Amino acid sequence: MRAATIHGPKNIQVESVPDAALRSSRDAVVAVTHACVCGSDLWAYRGTAPRRPGQRMGHEFMGTVEEVGSDVETLRPGDHVLAPFLWSDGECEFCADGMHACCRQGGIWGQPGADGGQGEAVRVPYADATLVRLPDAPEGPLVPALMALCDVMCTGHHAALAARVRPGSTVAVVGDGAVGLCGVLAARRLGAERIVMLGRHPDRVALARRFGASDIVRDRGTAAAERVRELTGGSGVPAVIEAVGTRDSLQTAIAIARSGGAVGFVGTPHGVGDRLDVRQLFDRNIALGGGLAPARAYLPDLLADVLVGELDAGPVFDLTLDLPDTPRAYAAMHERHALKALIRI
Ligand SMILES: [Zn+2]
Incomplete structure (x- = not known):
């Protein structure tokens, strides 16, 4: 089969790899129909996050079940399924708490030894617990709306919950990438x-408005923090979503948080290290929550909203390419010509 692999910074290739195959009785093999490129894939693309040469890429996909192991009970060949960006066993103490991202048997697509989502097929561990069955073969605008659920919409929702967004809340979102934009949708859905x-990128700002943002702040750093405080009566914002993962963005998020408020951070931390201003969190009673989203826990509710047409993060996709053109998808997102790419397999 063919799959996207990485061979060094800015070197994505689509090449022949061993066919995905069952290894355990709880596995399924899924023939992928659609995959995406994630903003977090760009850390590997730029060489910031280490990868082994030839490692598979992609952690967002959906497709059709091709084969199931003898202990798979709820899925059959031919079922249409959506995968969260992490697999999980659904039965350890963390999964029982709804924290599937910390599953004892969990992992992420594309980690060494695992198939990636950007390829023709994927071996899915703990298939019953990991995959979510779709009622029909998705078509048209439902495809991008569903694909956003693999990661970015669930991650935006996780940030909104960690930021304690509730009906009537005032919320700030730091980061105008796909996750930040999904954070806007999630905050709106929770009643903000x-x-x-x-954010300052014109297309992204326009999409933020369409998703429900009421105010746009184009400044950065301390100027941004001042502007947000001005807009919100001087005391800051009770619920802040941080969706970038750099030291600057996390500092901005903390700076604009109202004393007693909460920051939900879901941008994968890069270069934050030990330089976080913990004293400020302490003095101002700011809660810092979030992390890797337990997408599997949120999928049933978010999927239901998508299927009835009440939730559609599909517009975050502004580029659709076929599998052989996957390297172009990375380049377009890296150069910020594209917000998020959908890959047809
Ligand atoms: Zn588990």
Whole structure:
């Protein structure tokens, strides 16, 4: 089969790899129909996150079940399924708590030894627990709406929960990538009344408004923090979503948080290290929550909203390419010509 692999910074290739195959009785093999490129894939693309030469790429996909192991009970060949970006066993103490991202048997697509989502097929461990069955073969605008659930929409939702967004909340979102934009949708879905988006890219700002942002702040750093405080009566924002993962963005998120408020951070940390201003969190009683999203826990509810047409993060996709063109998808996102790419397999 063919799959996307990485061979060094800015070197993505689509090449022949061993066919995905069952290894355990609880596995399924899924023939992938659609995959995506994630903003977090770009850390590997740029060489910031280490990868082994030839390692598979992609952790967002959906497709059709091709084969199931003898202990798989709920899935049959031919079923249409969506995968969260992590697999999980559904039965350890963390899965029981809804924290599937910390599953004892869990992992992420594309880690060494595992198939990646950007390829023709994927071996899925703990298939019953990991995969979510779809009612029909998705078509048209439902495809991008569903694909956003693999990671970015669940991650935006996780950030909104960690930021304690509730009906009537004022929320700020730091980061105008796909996750930040999904954070706007998630905050709106949870009943936020006012949503301030920090971003400056014209297309992304326009999409933020369409998703429910009421105010846009184009400044950065301390100027952004001042502007947000001005907009929100001087005391800051009770619920802040951080969706970038750099030291600057996390500092901005903490700076604009209202004393007693919460920051939900879901941008994969890069270069934050030990330089976080913990004293500020202490002095101002700011809660810092979030992390790797337990997408599997959120999928049933979010999927239900997508299927009835009440939730659609599909517009975050602004580029669709076929599997052989996957390297172009990375380049377009890296150069910020594309917000998020959908890959047809
Ligand atoms: Zn588990």
